[in-house]
Amino acid sequence: MPLTDIELLNLEKKAHELRNLCVDTVVWAGSGHIGGSLSAMDILTILYYKYLNIDPSKPLWEDRDRFILSKGHVGVGFAPVLADKGYIDKEDLKEYNHTGSKLGMHLDSNKVPGVDASTGSLGHGLPIAVGMALAARINKKGYRTFCLLGDGECDEGSVWEAAMSATHYKVTNLITIVDRNRCMIDGPTEDVMALEPFAKKWEAFGFIVKEVNGHSFKELSEAIEYAITEDKAPVVIIANTIKGCGIDFMADNYKWHYGGLNSEKITQSKDSLEKYYQKRVKGA
Amino acid sequence: MGGLTYTMLDTTNLSTAEMYGNVLCELGEHHPEIVGLSADLAKSTKIGLFANKFPDRFFNTGIAEQNMFSIASGMAKCGLVPFVSTFAIFTSMRALDQVHTDICYQNLNVKMIATHAGLSFGQAGTTHHCTEDIAIMRSMANLKVIVPADGIETANAVVGAYETDGPVYIRINRGFDQKVYENTDYDFQIGKAHQLMDGNDLTIIACGSCVYQAIEAAKILSSVDGLKARVLDMHTIKPIDREAILKAVHETRRIITVEDHNVIGGLGSAVGEVIVESGKGCAFRKLGIPDTFSIIGLHEDLMAYYEIDTNGIVENVRKLIGLEFEEDEDWEDEV
Numbered sequence: 001m002p003l004t005d006i007e008l009l010n011l012e013k014k015a016h017e018l019r020n021l022c023v024d025t026v027v028w029a030g031s032g033h034i035g036g037s038l039s040a041m042d043i044l045t046i047l048y049y050k051y052l053n054i055d056p057s058k059p060l061w062e063d064r065d066r067f068i069l070s071k072g073h074v075g076v077g078f079a080p081v082l083a084d085k086g087y088i089d090k091e092d093l094k095e096y097n098h099t100g101s102k103l104g105m106h107l108d109s110n111k112v113p114g115v116d117a118s119t120g121s122l123g124h125g126l127p128i129a130v131g132m133a134l135a136a137r138i139n140k141k142g143y144r145t146f147c148l149l150g151d152g153e154c155d156e157g158s159v160w161e162a163a164m165s166a167t168h169y170k171v172t173n174l175i176t177i178v179d180r181n182r183c184m185i186d187g188p189t190e191d192v193m194a195l196e197p198f199a200k201k202w203e204a205f206g207f208i209v210k211e212v213n214g215h216s217f218k219e220l221s222e223a224i225e226y227a228i229t230e231d232k233a234p235v236v237i238i239a240n241t242i243k244g245c246g247i248d249f250m251a252d253n254y255k256w257h258y259g260g261l262n263s264e265k266i267t268q269s270k271d272s273l274e275k276y277y278q279k280r281v282k283g284a
Numbered sequence: 285m286g287g288l289t290y291t292m293l294d295t296t297n298l299s300t301a302e303m304y305g306n307v308l309c310e311l312g313e314h315h316p317e318i319v320g321l322s323a324d325l326a327k328s329t330k331i332g333l334f335a336n337k338f339p340d341r342f343f344n345t346g347i348a349e350q351n352m353f354s355i356a357s358g359m360a361k362c363g364l365v366p367f368v369s370t371f372a373i374f375t376s377m378r379a380l381d382q383v384h385t386d387i388c389y390q391n392l393n394v395k396m397i398a399t400h401a402g403l404s405f406g407q408a409g410t411t412h413h414c415t416e417d418i419a420i421m422r423s424m425a426n427l428k429v430i431v432p433a434d435g436i437e438t439a440n441a442v443v444g445a446y447e448t449d450g451p452v453y454i455r456i457n458r459g460f461d462q463k464v465y466e467n468t469d470y471d472f473q474i475g476k477a478h479q480l481m482d483g484n485d486l487t488i489i490a491c492g493s494c495v496y497q498a499i500e501a502a503k504i505l506s507s508v509d510g511l512k513a514r515v516l517d518m519h520t521i522k523p524i525d526r527e528a529i530l531k532a533v534h535e536t537r538r539i540i541t542v543e544d545h546n547v548i549g550g551l552g553s554a555v556g557e558v559i560v561e562s563g564k565g566c567a568f569r570k571l572g573i574p575d576t577f578s579i580i581g582l583h584e585d586l587m588a589y590y591e592i593d594t595n596g597i598v599e600n601v602r603k604l605i606g607l608e609f610e611e612d613e614d615w616e617d618e619v
Contacts, residue, residue, distance in 0.1 A: 161348035
């Protein structure tokens with residue numbers, strides 16, 4: 001079903017709230033992986049507020065859709081989503097990264113309800129997701145497994161090992177999304193380790209590729225709808241995004257992979273997010 | 285499950301890995317949640333027996349160990365019990381990050397049956413020898429580490445692993461092992477050493493293929509030297525049987541460990557840690573591969589070369605017995 005206008009405006013509003021909550025969480029934590037959190041926020045929003053079949057009151061419900069955040073370092077963007085959905089208390093976010101907190105830089109399935117796998121060591125998420133998708137087949141379950149990868153982590157060989165398995169075993173109940181923000185810690189992806197032609201690589205591994213603007217809910221929605229119904233081959237959605245999306249001084253700047261915010265930067269960030277939101281709502 | 289009925293006759297006909305494959309098939313009959321995985325080594329590791337019987341529950345990832353262990357993690361998260369088999373060196377090193385983070389850290393019910401361990405693939409060359417895995421794997425929290433003495437004990441260990449929640453690493457050899465046990469009907473318990481010979485002059489603590497050698501050495505020491513050696517099959521390296529070690533320290537005051545593994549970090553280190561922490565005096569020697577990359581050769585030749593065969597154990601026991609060691613009758617005052 002295509003997004004209705006009301007759904008679209010609700011998603012815009014939710015993503016705006018979550019971006020703000022992500023900034024707050026970075027402030028409470030002292031620092032965090034804000035750039036990649038903001039690039040992924042629209043993807044997280046549409047998954048958690050439109051597509052994932054989950055019940056936050058039953059985080060281990062057997063039939064739930066699984067979500068694996070392979071780019072596990074963006075916990076500071078994921079935790080606000082889990083808090084907003086009710087898996088954890090919003091007050092918990094204020095303890096982010098604090099000694100003894102259940103919320104660390106990389107969210108941990110042993111400690112945080114709603115996290116389906118502890119990730120952070122990159123290149124692990126897609127194979128775990130393949131295992132979950134295969135388990136659905138063996139256990140005759142109808143759930144889907146979604147996996148969000150960072151583009152930089154696609155340097156890891158294990159991503160492509162998993163990609164081979166996914167097509168070999170025709171794992172079409174798996175939906176892979178790559179947050180293609182083109183930045184990694186040391187610089188632009190194409191300078192550090194070139195990924196292009198990225199879509200062709202996935203195609204060569206047997207995936208059906210949908211390339212979209214990762215900040216357009218309409219495009220994301222169409223691609224996810226397609227991936228859900230496609231049963232000939234696994235689908236990867238390459239979501240072209242902007243690192244630090246929504247905050248002018250961070251946008252598309254790889255140096256904002258990780259950082260902290262002083263009071264001046266906090267004000268700037270909030271102002272910028274508001275302007276960005278108004279612009280998006282006008283365009284929506 | 286219990287009720288295993290394997291005997292020496294079976295281990296005459298079946299290699300240690302084939303025993304594993306057979307037992308896994310038996311388990312698979314009763315437990316549909318068991319799945320198998322291998323990385324292009326289904327035949328070599330004998331998990332292929334399970335693959336033949338349950339093709340829908342077996343996954344070959346190709347030569348991609350990292351992917352395989354992560355897939356096993358995902359499956360275990362969804363209630364399946366994956367048995368994963370590749371060579372020990374690829375389990376403990378090639379895929380260690382995945383074993384650590386995806387399986388051990390998340391305390392998942394994945395059973396790793398790693399073959400071709402120690403020097404058992406001797407002629408394959410040093411790149412395929414695996415003399416570091418016990419050290420690596422026993423430092424993984426949540427993980428149990430088992431090194432069975434022969435095919436019979438492997439059968440028991442595989443069942444024990446299934447019946448134990450959480451991750452388990454079982455280290456077995458390529459090919460046939462010398463027979464230690466007559467049948468599966470003995471008191472095998474994960475975490476409990478099995479005493480094979482009694483004696484109070486010294487204790488030989490061994491694991492894996494060195495257990496048979498330890499028994500043979502004890503026989504020679506008894507007939508030639510008049511020494512009564514206690515022999516412990518320390519099949520579980522983690523959790524180690526502290527009680528059996530401390531009893532041996534107390535009652536025999538001389539301990540020698542034997543393993544087909546680097547002397548750093550393996551069985552000997554695990555036993556040594558218990559002794560040192562106890563504060564009790566003991567003459568102690570570790571036999572194993574010295575801190576070196578091993579030479580190429582037949583398994584039995586390499587065991588002789590590194591003095592972890594019968595003769596090597598006998599010679600080293602004689603040196604240990606000859607050492608000055610001031611015995612103190614008042615055990616209780618030692619700290």
